[in-house]
Amino acid sequence: MQSGPDHLMPIAAVERETGLPKDTLRVWERRYGFPQPDRDASGDRLYPEAQVAQLRVVKRLMDRGLRPGRLLKLDAAALQALAEEGAGEAPPRSALHDLALFLLKTHQAAELRRELTQVLMRDGVKRFVLDTVAPLTVQVGDAWTRGELQVYEEHLLTEVLQAVLRQAIAQLGASAGPPRILMTTLPDERHGLGLLMAEAMATLEGAQCVSLGTQTPLRDIVAAAIAQKADVVALSISANASAAQVGESVRLLRAQLPGAVALWCGGAGAARLKRAAKGIQALGGLDQVSAALDRWRAQHVAARG
Amino acid sequence: MQSGPDHLMPIAAVERETGLPKDTLRVWERRYGFPQPDRDASGDRLYPEAQVAQLRVVKRLMDRGLRPGRLLKLDAAALQALAEEGAGEAPPRSALHDLALFLLKTHQAAELRRELTQVLMRDGVKRFVLDTVAPLTVQVGDAWTRGELQVYEEHLLTEVLQAVLRQAIAQLGASAGPPRILMTTLPDERHGLGLLMAEAMATLEGAQCVSLGTQTPLRDIVAAAIAQKADVVALSISANASAAQVGESVRLLRAQLPGAVALWCGGAGAARLKRAAKGIQALGGLDQVSAALDRWRAQHVAARG
DNA sequence: GATTGCATATTGTCCTAGACAAAATGTTGA
DNA sequence: TCAACATTTTGTCTAGGACAATATGCAATC
Structure with missing residues (x-):
């Protein structure tokens, strides 16, 4: 990070840095009066580092479900307070x-x-x-x-x-048994780390995981689930994705998957799914993978036995 | 890829698909008359798949150094011909x-x-x-x-x-000797594969490679080169990066690095560097890594001996 | 009380058309 | 052959408007 208290960034840099599209930055300025960047000689926006920092906080809070209309009226202090309040359990810093x-x-x-x-x-x-x-x-x-x-x-x-x-x-994979879990993310999801953590947990519990990587089109998920004879399709959903888009995709996926295939959703974005529609199971955290597997196995043994 | 001959994409999808910014797509349409997308009921652009395909070819040719002013006047056939002509040696399809x-x-x-x-x-x-x-x-x-x-x-x-x-x-790294090579890419470069291939080749030849990964700020490259006592700084430059930006960065880097540290540039983008300024060595391909190492060693033994 | 339906408010993305600075190209002179 | 300058090309930015998709608030119903 460049230092200097009056370090100024053009709008494209702010977009890269915060992930907020240029169009959004401009319309926020027009509607809410924040951010309010300086201008260079030809009228182009130049954002002071302080405003960029505040935008990062706003982005973070929006990922938790808060809306810009509220956040952008707050000053830096109030925003900071809100961020720390919502942070929940202080993360153990080791x-x-x-x-x-x-x-x-x-x-x-x-x-x-x-x-x-x-x-x-x-x-x-x-x-x-x-x-x-x-x-x-x-x-x-x-x-x-x-x-x-x-x-x-x-x-x-x-x-x-x-x-x-x-x-x-890779070193765990040998002793894999049921259920067969097809792991992937929705098409616009680019975060694959949560998926991998879930895969590690499930593999550890003896499940047989097949990962399609990130950003798999719905049709491909369905096709692979059938081809691979999956018992479960597991989706990793990050906080970034828009709740609505995700909800629609998950519903569509549920409709197209065979009824016998379970659909599990995990990650920060999964928590924001309305009431999970029937046939869709939301996992609240990585520690619940094990429980979900136990449940699946109990039901399945019962059904088969 | 969705099929259907009349599959239409909104502008954001075209941006994702081709890597061409929305602003650029619109200004091309205004200036050159291509692309010329359909419109939906509310006037929003909808690009037919054929035009998107042509845009992909244009992007590819621009990465080879051609300019849009010429390319966008050509029709699909001429463009295709140009692409195949410039492709050089037909890649051996195995x-x-x-x-x-x-x-x-x-x-x-x-x-x-x-x-x-x-x-x-x-x-x-x-x-x-x-x-x-x-x-x-x-x-x-x-x-x-x-x-x-x-x-x-x-x-x-x-x-x-x-x-x-x-x-x-990782399995090669044991028998490493001089030169110490610091491998990385410039700040806006996101392609790391070429870097890794070069690292493999150099490690294979017995060099001691330290990789900083991609997108390292110039100051960090310089700092690391000094801290790690590197003999060579190697940059991987893809076809994407703008030649001007790269040229400036490389010149700056050369100026800030100690004179004794060699600066090697490889990748498709390195070929487009004007005359390589003194103290900057452009490698034309992965097969030249070995020769460059031999040269460095010969010079260095001579200087020391 | 919880859920559904509908009106209202919010919000992101897209539009046009103009402007300008940076980069590439062409031209001139040493 | 190279440097310096003029010209063209090109990407990115701006303003203010518009609209459809989403979220919210409220009423009505099971």
């Missing part, structure tokens, strides 16, 4: 997390990977996912909100974590 | 490539990875990179141009290839 963030900022990807692999070996897959990976992603999200982390540094961490998790999954 | 594309389209990532790893074991790292990975990326680029591959499918292949290459590099 020495490992600090080390990871440091390695990330100094681009020592290989070192970071080695460190994480070591933790994985020491704690085992389950504890690694629940106590290290999941909190780390939260920490990194917070660090991004505070402007301490570049977007590409977040990408780098994601890459490293994915590599470590894949390696872990 | 059975493996067809298999890889098939596995990609059916989302069988794990299977694909297994297949590629097998080829890697059979052929060795050098032949794997030169004969399999590099041609495969070309094939995939072509397939994208023809609209046969979704963007996310390209991402998926990239991920798989990166995983396989990383694994290969």
Whole structure:
């Protein structure tokens, strides 16, 4: 992050940095009076770092379901208070997390990977996912909100974590039994880390996972579910996706999948699904994967036995 | 890819699909009369698949350095001819490539990875990179141009290839000696595959590579080069990046790096660097990594001896 | 009380047409 | 052959309006 209290960014940079489209930034300025960037000699917007920081907080709160109409009337202090209030349980900040963030900022990807692999070996897959990976992603999200982390540094961490998790999954895969779970995300979802964590948890519990990766078109999900004779289709839904779009997609998917195939949704975005329609099961967290599997097996043994 | 001869896409979808910003699409229509999309009831643009296909070809040719002013006057046939002419050596289409594309389209990532790893074991790292990975990326680029591959499918292949290459590099790393090479990309470069191929080649030749991953800010490259006591800084530059931006960045980097540190540039974008300024060495292809290393070692032994 | 239906408010994205600075190209002179 | 300058090309930005999709508030019903 460039320092200097009066560091100014053009609108395209703000779009990259915050993920808010240029059109949206302009219309917010017109409607709500915020952000209110400076202008250069030819009238182009130049956003002070402070406003960009506030926009990051706004983005974060919107991902939790709050709406811009309210947020953009608040000043920086009120916004900050709201963010901290809603943050829920203070994330346990460990020495490992600090080390990871440091390695990330100094681009020592290989070192970071080695460190994480070591933790994985020491704690085992389950504890690694629940106590290290999941909190780390939260920490990194917070660090991004505070402007301490570049977007590409977040990408780098994601890459490293994915590599470590894949390696872990590959070493588990041998003893796989039912149910067969088809894991993927919806077409506009680009976050694959949650998916991978879920895959690790499920594989650990002895399920047989087949991952299609991210951004699979609905028709392909359906086709693969049938071709692979999946018992369960599991979707990972991040906080980014618009609730409406997701709801529609999930409903459509449920309609097109064979009735016998269960549909599980996890991730921050899954919590925002209205009342989960029948035939759609929302998992509140990674720790519920195990319970969901137990339930499925109980029902299935009963049905078959 | 949705079929149907009259499949229509809104402008946002075209942006996603082609990588051409909405603003650019609109100004091209105003200036050159192409593309000329249909309109829906409320006047919003709807692009027929044929025009999107042509836009993909235009994008491809622009990455080779051609300018839109010329390209957009041509009709589909002329454009196609130009594309095939410039394509140079026909890429050797092997059975493996067809298999890889098939596995990609059916989302069988794990299977694909297994297949590629097998080829890697059979052929060795050098032949794997030169004969399999590099041609495969070309094939995939072509397939994208023809609209046969979704963007996310390209991402998926990239991920798989990166995983396989990383694994290969990790197993080579033991016997590393001079020169120490710091490998990375410029800040706006998001393609990391070329970097990884280069790293594999260099590691294979006994060099000691330290990778910073993609999108490293200039200051961080300089800082890392000094901290790591690098002999060489190697940049991977894809066809996407604007030649001017790249030129400026490279010049700046050269100025800030210690004089004793060599600066190597590779990738399709490196070829477009004007006359390479003194102190900047452009590598024309992956097969030149080995020669560049030999040269460096010869000079360095001579200087020291 | 919980759910459904409908009116209202909010919100993101798209539109037009103009402007301008940065980059590429062409031209001139050493 | 190279540098300096003029011209054209090109991408990105601006303003203010519009509209459809979504969320919210409220009434009516099971």
